[in-house]
Amino acid sequence: MSTSLGGITLAGPVMVAAGCGGTGRELAGYSGPAGLSAYGAFVTRTLTRDPRPGGPAPRLLESPAGLLHATGLPNPGLDLFLATELPWLVQQGARVVVSVAGRSLGEYAEIARRLASAPGVAAIEVNLSAPDAVVAGVLDAREPFHAGGAIAAVLRELPRGLPVLAKLRPDLQRVVETARVARDSGAAAVVVGNALPAAMPDGRPAGLSGPAIGPLALRCVTEVRAALPGLQVVGAGDIATAADARAHLRAGATAVQVGSALLHDPTAAARIVRELADDPAVAATSDPSSDPTPDPTSDPTYDPTSDPTSDPTPAPGDRP
Amino acid sequence: MSPTAPVPPATQPGRQSPPQGPVHTTAEVLATKRVGAYQHLTLLAPGVAERFRPGTFLAASVGTLGDHLLGRRALWIHQVRPVGGHGLALQVVVEPVGRGTGWLAGLRPGARLPVTGPLGRPFALPKEPVATVLVGEGYAAAPLFPLAERLRERGCAVSLVVGAADEPRLLSALEARRSARSVVVVTGDGSVGVRGRVGDVVPETLRRAGAEVVYAAGPAATLHAVALAAEEHGAWSQVALEQPLTCATGLCHGCPVPVVGEDGVARTARACVDGPVLRGDRVRWDDLDLDLDRRPGPDRDLPGPVGGAW
Numbered sequence: 217m218s219t220s221l222g223g224i225t226l227a228g229p230v231m232v233a234a235g236c237g238g239t240g241r242e243l244a245g246y247s248g249p250a251g252l253s254a255y256g257a258f259v260t261r262t263l264t265r266d267p268r269p270g271g272p273a274p275r276l277l278e279s280p281a282g283l284l285h286a287t288g289l290p291n292p293g294l295d296l297f298l299a300t301e302l303p304w305l306v307q308q309g310a311r312v313v314v315s316v317a318g319r320s321l322g323e324y325a326e327i328a329r330r331l332a333s334a335p336g337v338a339a340i341e342v343n344l345s346a347p348d349a350v351v352a353g354v355l356d357a358r359e360p361f362h363a364g365g366a367i368a369a370v371l372r373e374l375p376r377g378l379p380v381l382a383k384l385r386p387d388l389q390r391v392v393e394t395a396r397v398a399r400d401s402g403a404a405a406v407v408v409g410n411a412l413p414a415a416m417p418d419g420r421p422a423g424l425s426g427p428a429i430g431p432l433a434l435r436c437v438t439e440v441r442a443a444l445p446g447l448q449v450v451g452a453g454d455i456a457t458a459a460d461a462r463a464h465l466r467a468g469a470t471a472v473q474v475g476s477a478l479l480h481d482p483t484a485a486a487r488i489v490r491e492l493a494d495d496p497a498v499a500a501t502s503d504p505s506s507d508p509t510p511d512p513t514s515d516p517t518y519d520p521t522s523d524p525t526s527d528p529t530p531a532p533g534d535r536p
Numbered sequence: 537m538s539p540t541a542p543v544p545p546a547t548q549p550g551r552q553s554p555p556q557g558p559v560h561t562t563a564e565v566l567a568t569k570r571v572g573a574y575q576h577l578t579l580l581a582p583g584v585a586e587r588f589r590p591g592t593f594l595a596a597s598v599g600t601l602g603d604h605l606l607g608r609r610a611l612w613i614h615q616v617r618p619v620g621g622h623g624l625a626l627q628v629v630v631e632p633v634g635r636g637t638g639w640l641a642g643l644r645p646g647a648r649l650p651v652t653g654p655l656g657r658p659f660a661l662p663k664e665p666v667a668t669v670l671v672g673e674g675y676a677a678a679p680l681f682p683l684a685e686r687l688r689e690r691g692c693a694v695s696l697v698v699g700a701a702d703e704p705r706l707l708s709a710l711e712a713r714r715s716a717r718s719v720v721v722v723t724g725d726g727s728v729g730v731r732g733r734v735g736d737v738v739p740e741t742l743r744r745a746g747a748e749v750v751y752a753a754g755p756a757a758t759l760h761a762v763a764l765a766a767e768e769h770g771a772w773s774q775v776a777l778e779q780p781l782t783c784a785t786g787l788c789h790g791c792p793v794p795v796v797g798e799d800g801v802a803r804t805a806r807a808c809v810d811g812p813v814l815r816g817d818r819v820r821w822d823d824l825d826l827d828l829d830r831r832p833g834p835d836r837d838l839p840g841p842v843g844g845a846w
Contacts, residue, residue, distance in 0.1 A: 235789070242786030242809055245557050261789065269792070269804045273825060276782035276790035281604040283782065290789050290804060426606055479783035480597060480606050481650060483560045 217493055219256055219471050221448060222379030222404025224338055226256035226311055229465060230489045233452055233475030234315035234341060234383070235261040235287070240305050246482035253309030254489050256471055260297070260305075262315040262343045264354065265323050267293035271351065276479075277416060282428035283476050285411065286420050289317065289352045294327055298334050306336035313381065317343040317354035321369040324355070328373035340378065342366055342403075344394075345385035345410035347423030360390070360397040367401040379404035386412065386433040386453055392443045405448035407473060408436045425476040430454030434467055441468030456484060458491035558785070559583040563596070563651040565643045566625055572704035574675050575630045575641035576614065584653045585616045585624035590683035591753075591776055591813040592654030594628055595784035598636040607782045609636045610808075612678035612753070613654065614708075629678045629707065655784055656812045659683050659751055659774050665691030666748040669741055669771075670716070671762050673699045673734045673754030677707040679776060680753060684715035693717050695745040699734035699754075703727040718745070735761025742769040749774065752816075756826045763816030773816030779807035794823035 219226040232255050237243040240258055244251045252258050270290025277284045291297065294316070305312045314337050318324035324342070331337055344363045349356035357363040363382060370380055382398035384391055386409025395406045411423025412432070433453025440449050451464030456477035464472045474485035563581035570576075584594065593612055599605035615627035632641035643649070659679070662668070668687055672680040677698050684694045696715065699722035700706040706728060712719045720737050721729025730737060735758055742750065742765060750769075752762040753776035766773035779791040786809035795805045795818045802820060805811065 236787055238785070238787040238789070238809075246560055246785070270789060273792055274780050274790075275792065276607070276780075276788055278605060278607045278782075283606050285788070285790070287789055290792065427604060476606065479785075479788045480608065481560070482652060482783070482785045482787060 221256075221450070221470050222339060222381065223377060224311075224379060226338075226471065227253065228256045228489060228493065229469075229471040230255055230461065230485060230492060231257040231313070231450065231471055231473045232259055232478070232485055233473035234259040234343065236475040236478045237261075239301050240308065240310060243478070243482065243485075244308060247486045248490070251308050251310075252305065253311075254486055255310070256489075257311040257313045257338060258305060259313040259341055259473065260301070260315050261291055262289050262317045262346065263291045263294050263297050263327075264289060264317055264319075265294055265327055267291065267296065268352070271348075271420075274416075279414075279424060279428070282424045282426035283479065284414055284416055284422045284424055286348050286351070286416055286422040288348065289346065289354065294330055298330065302334060302336060311338045312336055313339045313341050315341040315343050315383070316370075317346055317349075317352070318366070319353055319355060321355075321365050324366050324369040325373050328370040332374050332378070337378065339381055339404070340370060340374070341381040341383050341407060342370055343383050343410070344398075345383055347385075347411040347413045348421040351421050357384075357394065360394045363394050364397040364401040367398050367403045371402040381405050381407050381450065383407040383410055383452075385409050386429060386436040388432070388436055388439060391436045392439055395440045395444055395447060395449075399444060399447045405450055405470065406440065407450040407452055408440055409433050409453055425453075427454050427456070430460065434463060437464055437469050438467045455488070456480075458488050458495070461488050461492060462495070556587065558652050558655050559587070560650070560652045562648050563626075565645050565647045565649075566619060566622065567645055568641075568643060571708075572706065573631060574705070574707065575632060577611075577628050577630060577640065577643065578619070579626045579628060579651070580619070580622050581626055581651050581653065584651065585626050588613055588616050588626070588654045588682075589658035590686055591658035591679050591774075592656050593679075593784075593812060594626065594651055594653035595655055595781070596628075596640060597650040598639045603635070603639070605636050605639075607636070608652070608784045609640060610655075610781045610784045611640075612676060614678035614681060616682065629675045631675050631705075652785060656808055657810065657814075659776070659813050661686060661690060662692060662749050665693075667693040667695075667746045668749045668751065669695045669697065669738070669745050669747040671697040671699075671734060671738055671741075671750065671752040671754070671758070672707065673758050674701070674705050675707055676753040676755070676776065676778060678753075680751060681708060681711060681715055683751060688715070693745065695741060695747070696720070697722065697734060697737060697741055699723065699729075699758075701725065733761075734758050735765070738762055738765040739769065742766065742771060747771050750816075752776065754778075756821075756824060759816065759819075760821045760824075760826060763819065763821065766816055774813050775816045775819065776812045777807055777814055777819070778812070781808050784808045794820035796820060 271288030344357035414424035451469035452473035477484040567578040595608035611628035759775040791807035
């Protein structure tokens with residue numbers, strides 16, 4: 217069962233969401249005999265140009281039906297990641313999607329230039345929706361044009377065929393407009409969504425993830441698919457069981473990302489992979505040939521020249 | 537659910553090695569016993585006990601559907617013993633103070649719960665039979681008992697300092713007398729042993745024991761005192777640090793510990809995978825929030841630190 221996302225081929229529709237798989241090493245042991253290659257893709261925690269120690273503790277708290285998190289995007293910085301973590305992930309057979317965030321469009325371009333020549337990067341996910349963006353010091357795409365600018369800045373530096381995914385907030389008021397602009401700026405797909413902005417009990421900006429946001433994310437996926445049928449969508453938000461994954465795939469998502477469920481049960485994503493693999497209905501859904509044909513006329517702003525899914529060039533890290 | 541044993545893809549199949557790394561499995565409660573302020577749970581968790589080394593811990597999923605307690609509760613492993621007809625069983629210590637730990641303490645024999653373990657880096661054992669001092673406060677003293685056993689097997693002299701706020705929170709003081717050459721008991725209210733703080737008696741204990749290695753588990757402030765005393769005495773210290781954990785497996789980056797690397801560079805370690813046991817001289821104590829493990833409100837059952845205090 218393979219899945220075609222943004223012109224690249226994934227082993228299946230189940231991805232590990234950014235920030236919920238550690239560095240990969242911690243997750244590998246819970247992934248079954250295939251290790252990290254069991255997943256459609258492993259999305260890294262969000263990397264920034266410079267190393268970030270992250271925010272103060274407590275960084276995560278339980279909330280009714282959810283987890284609150286204010287991690288402050290801790291990461292070793294792009295260079296150290298490229299030198300140490302990426303080669304290991306590639307060697308493990310993981311399809312690596314690198315999640316990135318920048319403080320400015322210039323920094324986004326700089327990040328993209330370094331990634332453009334890194335072997336083994338399957339795709340780039342631009343984190344436009346960090347729920348504590350202001351604290352983390354990264355660009356917060358509050359307006360759709362912010363998202364468009366960041367996507368365009370990244371794409372300009374990349375070789376053709378290396379797809380860019382835009383990770384958007386599951387905010388129904390904005391998600392369709394932002395997805396449209398992201399697509400028009402060249403995003404190969406959108407990931408809907410990230411945590412919702414929330415607050416820690418002490419008032420610090422935080423994100424809310426988990427069961428609390430599942431139905432909201434599903435609604436957003438449905439709306440984006442309806443408004444922009446030519447745009448591939450990756451569903452994220454409380455994907456904790458195979459049933460959750462099926463709901464998103466039925467709503468038109470091409471793939472799903474498993475996030476906070478892994479923090480409760482590190483085997484959750486591997487179990488969903490196994491259960492979907494045995495499900496012929498999902499196998500049919502994820503067949504790219506059964507994907508609804510984009511209908512340009514249904515979307516007045518549709519620009520065929522900006523549709524990266526029409527570009528058949530394989531990604532540099534794309535193995536047959 | 538069958539146990540999911542991690543299979544590092546890089547290992548060569550066919551080469552036999554002792555089982556390593558944590559497993560995610562379903563544990564069964566074999567027995568549960570109230571001892572003072574703590575509930576001692578005996579769990580059958582296939583694969584976990586075989587991999588146990590003192591200082592590693594167990595993460596438990598708590599609550600039933602609808603409770604929505606998404607964080608794991610991290611529990612010190614107090615004992616690994618064969619139980620007739622069952623193989624090896626684990627004993628963990630729970631202080632019921634919040635929703636999750638209260639739920640754990642209320643489990644009856646036969647109850648099942650998902651667990652992951654053993655997690656984290658264990659205490660490093662000395663190669664030579666040297667004199668050691670073990671310092672434990674509250675329920676966190678739990679991992680020192682199996683550690684004392686391993687140290688004695690290696691011919692190490694073991695002196696023990698056990699402390700708590702009061703007698704009900706003093707863990708296994710009787711058992712301590714069996715495990716160690718000398719035992720100092722300290723309570724905050726003076727109900728048993730010396731009245732005072734655990735850290736107060738450590739310098740003198742180190743001197744008397746001629747200790748070369750100090751092992752400690754307890755609140756961060758106590759560990760800081762132990763690390764300082766060890767440095768002054770000229771001993772190595774190994775401290776098992778409690779930080780609030782959420783996933784306990786290294787995935788969430790939610791348990792930062794400020795440390796200094798071998799190269800002198802300041803870094804942020806994760807208490808769950810880089811710890812819980814760290815060298816005392818590697819922790820940047822001044823940058824660590826020493827009160828973090830004492831801050832919880834009674835109405836909010838945070839994802840607990842190791843030991844499940846919250």
